Amino acid sequence: xxxxxxxxxxxxxxxxxxxxxxxxxxxxxxxxxxxxxxxxxxxxxxxxxxxxxxxxxxxxxxxxxxxxxxxxxxxxxxxxxxxxxxxxxxxxxxxxxxxxxxxxxxxxxxxxxxxxxxxxxxxxxxxxxxxxxxxxxxxxxxxxxxxxxxxxxxxxxxxxxxxxxxxxxxxxxxxxxxxxxxxxxxxxxxxxxxxxxxxxxxxxxxxxxxxxxxxxxxxxxxxxxxxxxxxxxxxxxxxxxxxxxxxxxxxxxxxxxxxxxxxxxxxxxxxxxxxxxxxxxxxxxxxxxxxxxxxxxxxxxxxxxxxxxxxxxxxxxxxxxxxxxxxxxxxxxxxxxxxxxxxxxxxxxxxxxxxxxxxxxxxxxxxxxxxxxxxxxxxxxxxxxxxxxxxxxxxxxxxxxxxxxxxxxxxxxxxxxxxxxxxxxxxxxxxxxxxxxxxxxxxxxxxxxxxxxxxxxxxxxxxxxxxxxxxxxxxxxxxxxxxxxxxxxxxxxxxxxxxxxxxxxxxxxxxxxxxxxxxxxxxxxxxxxxxxxxxxxxxxxxxxxxxxxxxxxxxxxxxxxxxxxxxxxxxxxxxxxxxxxxxxxxxxxxxxxxxxxxxxxxxxxxxxxxxxxxxxxxxxxxxxxxxxxxxxxxxxxxxxxxxxxxxxxxxxxxxxxxxxxxxxxxxxxxxxxxxxxxxxxxxxxxxxxxxxxxxxxxxxxxxxxxxxxxxxxxxxxxxxxxxxxxxxxxxxxxxxxxxxxxxxxxxxxxxxxxxxxxxxxxxxxxxxxxxxxxxxxxxxxxxxxxxxxxxxxxxxxxxxxxxxxxxxxxxxxxxxxxxxxxxxxxxxxxxxxxxxxxxxxxxxxxxxxxxxxxxxxxxxxxxxxxxxxxxxxxxxxxxxxxxxxxxxxxxxxxxxxxxxxxxxxxxxxxxxxxxxxxxxxxxxxxxxxxxxxxxxxxxxxxxxxxxxxxxxxx
Numbered sequence: 001x002x003x004x005x006x007x008x009x010x011x012x013x014x015x016x017x018x019x020x021x022x023x024x025x026x027x028x029x030x031x032x033x034x035x036x037x038x039x040x041x042x043x044x045x046x047x048x049x050x051x052x053x054x055x056x057x058x059x060x061x062x063x064x065x066x067x068x069x070x071x072x073x074x075x076x077x078x079x080x081x082x083x084x085x086x087x088x089x090x091x092x093x094x095x096x097x098x099x100x101x102x103x104x105x106x107x108x109x110x111x112x113x114x115x116x117x118x119x120x121x122x123x124x125x126x127x128x129x130x131x132x133x134x135x136x137x138x139x140x141x142x143x144x145x146x147x148x149x150x151x152x153x154x155x156x157x158x159x160x161x162x163x164x165x166x167x168x169x170x171x172x173x174x175x176x177x178x179x180x181x182x183x184x185x186x187x188x189x190x191x192x193x194x195x196x197x198x199x200x201x202x203x204x205x206x207x208x209x210x211x212x213x214x215x216x217x218x219x220x221x222x223x224x225x226x227x228x229x230x231x232x233x234x235x236x237x238x239x240x241x242x243x244x245x246x247x248x249x250x251x252x253x254x255x256x257x258x259x260x261x262x263x264x265x266x267x268x269x270x271x272x273x274x275x276x277x278x279x280x281x282x283x284x285x286x287x288x289x290x291x292x293x294x295x296x297x298x299x300x301x302x303x304x305x306x307x308x309x310x311x312x313x314x315x316x317x318x319x320x321x322x323x324x325x326x327x328x329x330x331x332x333x334x335x336x337x338x339x340x341x342x343x344x345x346x347x348x349x350x351x352x353x354x355x356x357x358x359x360x361x362x363x364x365x366x367x368x369x370x371x372x373x374x375x376x377x378x379x380x381x382x383x384x385x386x387x388x389x390x391x392x393x394x395x396x397x398x399x400x401x402x403x404x405x406x407x408x409x410x411x412x413x414x415x416x417x418x419x420x421x422x423x424x425x426x427x428x429x430x431x432x433x434x435x436x437x438x439x440x441x442x443x444x445x446x447x448x449x450x451x452x453x454x455x456x457x458x459x460x461x462x463x464x465x466x467x468x469x470x471x472x473x474x475x476x477x478x479x480x481x482x483x484x485x486x487x488x489x490x491x492x493x494x495x496x497x498x499x500x501x502x503x504x505x506x507x508x509x510x511x512x513x514x515x516x517x518x519x520x521x522x523x524x525x526x527x528x529x530x531x532x533x534x535x536x537x538x539x540x541x542x543x544x545x546x547x548x549x550x551x552x553x554x555x556x557x558x559x560x561x562x563x564x565x566x567x568x569x570x571x572x573x574x575x576x577x578x579x580x581x582x583x584x585x586x587x588x589x590x591x592x593x594x595x596x597x598x599x600x601x602x603x604x605x606x607x608x609x610x611x612x613x614x615x616x617x618x619x620x621x622x623x624x625x626x627x628x629x630x631x632x633x634x635x636x637x638x639x640x641x642x643x644x645x646x647x648x649x650x651x652x653x654x655x656x657x658x659x660x661x662x663x664x665x666x667x668x669x670x671x672x673x674x675x676x677x678x679x680x681x682x683x684x685x686x687x688x689x690x691x692x693x694x695x696x697x698x699x700x701x702x703x704x705x706x707x708x709x710x711x712x713x714x715x716x717x718x719x720x721x722x723x724x725x726x727x728x729x730x731x732x733x734x735x736x737x738x739x740x741x742x743x744x745x746x747x748x749x750x751x752x753x754x755x756x757x758x759x760x761x762x763x764x765x766x767x768x769x770x771x772x773x774x775x776x777x778x779x780x781x782x783x784x785x786x787x788x789x790x791x792x793x794x795x796x797x798x799x800x801x802x803x804x805x806x807x808x809x810x811x812x813x814x815x816x817x818x819x820x821x822x823x824x825x826x827x828x829x830x831x832x833x834x835x836x837x838x839x840x841x842x843x844x845x846x847x848x849x850x851x852x853x854x855x856x857x858x859x860x861x862x863x864x865x866x867x868x869x870x871x872x873x874x875x876x877x878x879x880x881x882x883x884x885x886x887x888x889x890x891x892x893x894x895x896x897x898x899x900x901x902x903x904x905x906x907x908x909x910x911x912x913x914x915x916x917x918x919x920x921x922x923x924x925x926x927x928x929x930x931x932x933x934x935x936x937x938x939x940x941x942x943x944x945x946x947x948x949x950x951x952x953x954x
Contacts, residue, residue: 035060035072042079044194047232050087051271057083070104074113077101082120087234089274089310091124098124115144119157126164129313129350134164152195155184159199162206167314169354171206172391178203197226201239208246211393211430216246237266238275245282249394251434251470253286253478254599260286261590277306281315284322288329289434290474291481291863295586296326314355317346321359328366329485336366357386358395364402368409377406394435397426401438413446420446437466441489448492453500460493464512465606471515472605475596476526477589479515484863487513491628498633503644507635507743510626510713511609514742515864519610521876522748524598528876529841530588533595540594544587551580552832581824588823588837610744613639616709621702624711624743625694627651632693636701637743643701649693655715657693661686662718665887668940680938684725687939691724695731707736707912707951711743717861720886722919723943732919732943736912738881738951741867745875749950752880755845759786759808764794766814766828772895773812776852780810780902792830796838799829807954808905809846812898815853815870815885822860822868827853836873844878847954848911852898857884857946871948881911881949893941897922905954912951919943 038060045053060076063069081097084090098121105114118141125134138161145154162177182199204219220243227236244259260279267275280299287296300323307315324339340363347355361383367376380403387396404419420439427435444459467486471479490513497506520526527533530548532541558573598604616622622637630651636643664683671679694716695702702708708731710721721739722732731737740746761784763777764770774790781788786808789798794813803809814828826835851857851870859869866872874882883901897918904914919942926936936942 031069032071035064035069035075039075039079043082044232046082046087047194047227047230047235049270050083050234053087054080054083071108071110071113074101074104074117077104078117078120085120085124085127087270087272089127089272089312091127092311094124095121095128111144112148112150115141116150116153119153119160122157122160122164126167127310127312127314131164131168131351135161138164151184152188155181155188156195158184159195159202163202166202166206166209168350168352169209169390169392171209174206175203175210178206194230194232197223197230197232197239198235200226201235201242204239204242204246208242208249210391211426213246213250213430217243220246234266234270234272234275237263241279241282245285248282248286248289250431251289252473252600253289253470254473254475254593254596256286257283257475257593258596261593273306274310277303278315281319281322284319284326288322288325289482290478291329291484292478293326293329296322300326313346314350314352317343317350317355317359320346321355321362324359325362328362328369333366333370337363340366353386354390354392354395357383361395361399361402364399364406368402368405371409373406373410377403377410380406393426394430394432397423397435401435401442404442408442408446413450417443417446433466433469437463437470437486437489439463440466441492444489444492448496453496457493457496457500460489460496460509463489464493464509468512468607469605472601472607473599475589475593475599476517476520477528477592479517480862480864480866480868482863483513483515483866487863488629494626494628494633495631498644498646503635503642506633506644507624507637507642508609510624510633510635511742511744512607513626513864514744515862515866516607516742516744517864517866518741518872518875519744519748520598520604521872522745524604526598527595528592530591530837531841537591537594540587540591544584544591547580547584547587548837551577551584554580556832578820581821584837585821585823610747612637612743612746613642615746615750619705620707620709621705622709622711622740622743622746623698625713625716627714634694634698636698638705645697647693647697649690651714654690654693657686657690658715658718661690662887665940668938669888669890676938679940683939687723687725687730688727690719691726691731694721695724696726699726702735705735707738709746709951710737710739711741712739713865714861717741717859717865717867718886720939720943720946722916722946723939730923730939732916733923736910736916736951738912738947738949740948741871741875742865745949749880750952752847752878752950754847754880755805755807758806759784759810760802760806761786761788761810762794762799762812762829763788763790764813764829765791770812770814770891772891773852776812776895776898777810779899780812783899783902783906784808795830796832796834799834800842803842803844803846805845807846808848808850809844809879810850810852810898810902812852815851815856817855817858817869819858819860825858825869827851827856827870836868836870839870839873839877842877844874846879847950848881848883848905849874849879850883850898850901851885852883852889852894853885854888855885857882857886857944857948875949879949881947881951883911883915883945883947885944886946887940887944889944890941893922893936894945897942897945908953910952911954912947915945915947919945 038056042053042056045056057076057079060079061073064073064076077097078101081094084097085094098117102114102117105117118137122134122138138157142154142157145157158177158181162174162181165177166174178199185193185196200219200223204216204223207216207219220239224236224239227239240259241263244256248256260283264276264279267279281303284296284299300319303319304316320339320343324336324343327336327339340359344356344359347359360379364376364379364383367379380399383399384396387399400419400423404416407416407419420442424436424439427439440459440463444456444463447459448456471482474482490509493509494506497509530541530544532538554573554577558577612622616639618639624635624637626633632647632649633644634647664679664686668679722737724731759781761777761781763774765773777790778788789802811827816826818825823837824835826833856870859867859871862868871882871884900918900921901914904917922936922942
């Protein structure tokens with residue numbers, strides 16, 4: 001049997017064990033040709049199945065030793081070294097294997113083979129920070145290989161040397177070496193050599209760093225396609241990872257995260273922990289831009305632990321730099337600066353000038369935020385020099401932008417304009433909206449200060465358009481956090497519009513300031529439910545379902561305190577629940593990222609505010625509030641006109657009064673009956689002061705209108721406007737009042753086509769703690785001719801069945817507001833909780849959903865004024881309007897209010913009129929009633945409920 005026949009028969013065997021037995025049987029035939037074929041097979045597996053690659057390498061080593069074939073053994077050592085280095089990131093062990101192989105070649109006088117052994121060795125040397133030794137070894141080997149005309153091996157070595165230069169930030173040199181490697185391989189003939197896509201993959205990285213993004217994308221896509229065709233799935237995933245990193249730089253965050261998630265799954269499936277954890281580092285880059293700083297710190301802890309164990313300084317330095325940026329985003333500047341010192345030290349030890357400068361750029365940015373302008377300016381000058389010398393245009397532009405901000409703050413407007421213009425040219429020429437929006441915003445501020453308001457407004461508009469492009473390319477659930485630090489450009493635009501007497505334009509910018517996640521959910525009917533939309537989603541959805549079931553089981557145990565108090569386990573159960581909720585949230589986001597195809601749709605980049613005036617009749621005034629640089633603006637919108645003005649209340653004064661009001665409200669349930677009148681008097685005083693800030697300046701404008709639609713902003717979402725007091729009466733006594741999260745939602749509430757009939761009332765007493773809930777649900781169902789689903793029948797499954805095609809849905813139960821994670825705010829039902837996440841999976845046709853429970857109208861107000869909680873979930877699920885509560889409701893008062901509310905709805909009243917009448921009836925009852933009814937004087941009892949959405953008829 002020839003060596004070729006032996007090799008062919010070995011490869012065709014079905015599994016490794018059969019191959020091992022076959023080679024042991026034919027061990028005497030083992031020669032250099034057979035060993036090279038086995039080594040080649042291991043190299044092929046390296047890019048697709050690292051464990052199998054390792055097994056084949058160990059098999060070759062095991063056969064060569066007893067056969068007395070040192071050169072065959074050396075090939076096995078090289079194969080294992082490649083698996084340890086490239087596949088598993090075990091760099092120190094890989095070096096030992098490379099050295100052992102080189103010693104064999106040296107002892108045998110095989111100088112060319114010894115030089116070949118250096119090809120793989122230079123990369124782990126570089127990863128462990130031994131750059132000088134890596135370059136020296138590589139250059140020595142290159143000379144030997146060139147002298148012996150070993151062009152293919154020389155090309156491979158050239159590619160690896162290029163990777164080392166790229167790692168050190170010397171991207172121009174790296175690109176030149178890669179181009180040389182590419183040319184050497186092409187001269188050898190054939191465009192389908194397995195090494196060519198690897199060269200393209202490395203070219204993609206340095207092209208990205210050099211700001212040549214289109215060429216980088218093309219190289220990544222070419223490499224990915226070729227590697228996939230070659231069956232090198234793992235290396236194809238690495239090409240995909242490189243493509244994701246380029247998309248990240250261009251602000252295509254959702255596409256980047258989707259590709260990174262897919263690449264990570266490939267690495268995990270092949271047991272490549274090092275590659276999988278490196279993806280976490282790249283994900284943290286994206287999440288930094290999305291302001292998900294807690295997630296960044298979590299991922300960085302994992303990355304840092306692994307790479308520290310591997311002895312890799314460079315990746316650890318990158319991780320610490322991201323930690324510093326996350327700390328800075330959280331305003332924890334001392335921790336950020338301490339991390340930057342550590343990261344800089346690591347990069348300096350690597351003699352990596354570019355990454356030292358990247359660290360200094362972050363430090364300069366923090367110093368700028370701290371108003372330490374001289375220190376920031378000095379730090380940024382060194383960065384500019386390094387990035388310019390290394391030909392890194394994007395890093396240089398980012399440094400120019402920071403330098404421009406420093407100059408503007410030091411009243412050096414001319415120099416600032418010069419710097420920002422340079423940065424803007426880079427951003428525009430390369431299509432980087434994350435850079436250009438900041439440039440336009442800064443230019444707008446400078447122009448406004450120079451007395452050119454129209455030019456300034458044009459720059460603000462360009463900045464907002466670029467922001468909208470970035471936001472539109474995000475998975476919808478990431479938009480709120482992304483918007484948190486970007487509202488100042490909208491505030492500048494609103495203020496300038498008011499100065500130019502353009503209230504219509506100002507209202508448009510106020511609406512565009514919102515993250516618009518809810519509006520996009522309604523307009524584009526985006527699907528947030530937990531379901532598999534493709535075959536690839538099935539394992540993720542199954543995992544989500546398992547975690548949710550376990551979370552529900554533990555949550556019920558936590559609520560019931562089953563044996564956990566006596567064993568001291570309550571805190572542990574709580575921690576377990578919170579950990580599960582964190583996992584569920586993360587996996588749900590991953591599912592949404594996978595299916596966010598809309599994030600590539602250019603139609604969603606350009607935000608168009610929806611018309612408001614056509615939906616306002618002559619009796620209705622819409623008031624939209626907006627905080628601009630802590631000053632309060634109110635827009636007054638009628639069917640004919642839009643006006644705007646500043647109000648005397650600033651953010652600090654409003655927040656102070658709100659804190660006092662909420663302290664008063666929280667005291668009521670714990671107060672004895674005799675103390676209620678005093679608390680009521682104090683509450684009226686606070687509500688009167690708030691009226692003075694928010695409505696008194698508009699008193700004459702309000703007088704002609706019977707109905708008010710309130711669009712709050714920021715902390716005003718926690719204020720019961722209908723309970724504001726003008727000194728003589730509550731606002732509710734003078735006007736019908738409804739609410740909207742944003743004015744643009746009015747159209748969708750008014751144009752909705754709910755079901756034509758049907759009411760379902762759910763009543764759940766929570767083991768008897770809410771006795772009136774059952775009575776309330778039963779009486780409402782009887783009054784409206786609907787069905788009541790009570791106690792153990794009131795499950796989430798029954799709710800899902802009954803809610804479709806139902807015009808009115810009433811839920812009388814206990815509610816739980818979760819400010820720490822509003823995705824798990826919910827309503828208690830038999831068998832478990834109906835959470836925000838569950839509600840996203842409902843399909844409602846309801847004209848009205850009433851949540852007769854505690855704090856169902858409380859939401860976490862995120863960036864872009866997005867309300868995270870039950871309100872958004874039910875509106876998304878299809879409710880036209882919601883009756884909600886702002887604080888814990890009192891059982892008996894709520895039952896009375898709801899009875900009146902539904903009686904008036906049954907009589908054909910509008911929703912807002914019916915709710916107002918029910919609240920007025922409670923107020924009147926306390927005024928005319930006995931001592932027991934006096935407690936109703938406090939707004940705590942009659943004012944928690946408010947109407948969101950369409951105020952009209954059922």
